[in-house]
Amino acid sequence: MKKTAQLTLLETTIKELGYTLRYEKGNFLGGDCRVKENKVVVVNKFLPLEGKIYTLALVISKTNPQGLSPDVQNIVNSLVKNNLFSKDLQ
Numbered sequence: 001m002k003k004t005a006q007l008t009l010l011e012t013t014i015k016e017l018g019y020t021l022r023y024e025k026g027n028f029l030g031g032d033c034r035v036k037e038n039k040v041v042v043v044n045k046f047l048p049l050e051g052k053i054y055t056l057a058l059v060i061s062k063t064n065p066q067g068l069s070p071d072v073q074n075i076v077n078s079l080v081k082n083n084l085f086s087k088d089l090q
Helices: 003-016 049-063 070-081
Strands: 019-024 030-035 038-044
Touching (some): 003 019, 003 070
Antiparallel strands (some): 030 038
16 A cells, blocks of 8 residues: 555544544654543654654554554554654654
């Protein structure tokens, strides 16, 4: 699966999990948070495509939802579970 398709799939999954997805500029990788009663995922818009994919996969892995599609499970498992990126980036 192409990287752009992976990103689109993960973005859709994040929204289905009830999160608002925001791409912002700043000196951070990204992650999930709560703003009042809203669940928000913030991703650094200047990250390369792989970094955006990893950030979204990390949030999905933290929530550990049931019923993920096999494609999403494969992406999350290959990136997060196998520690593709260094722990220093989190």
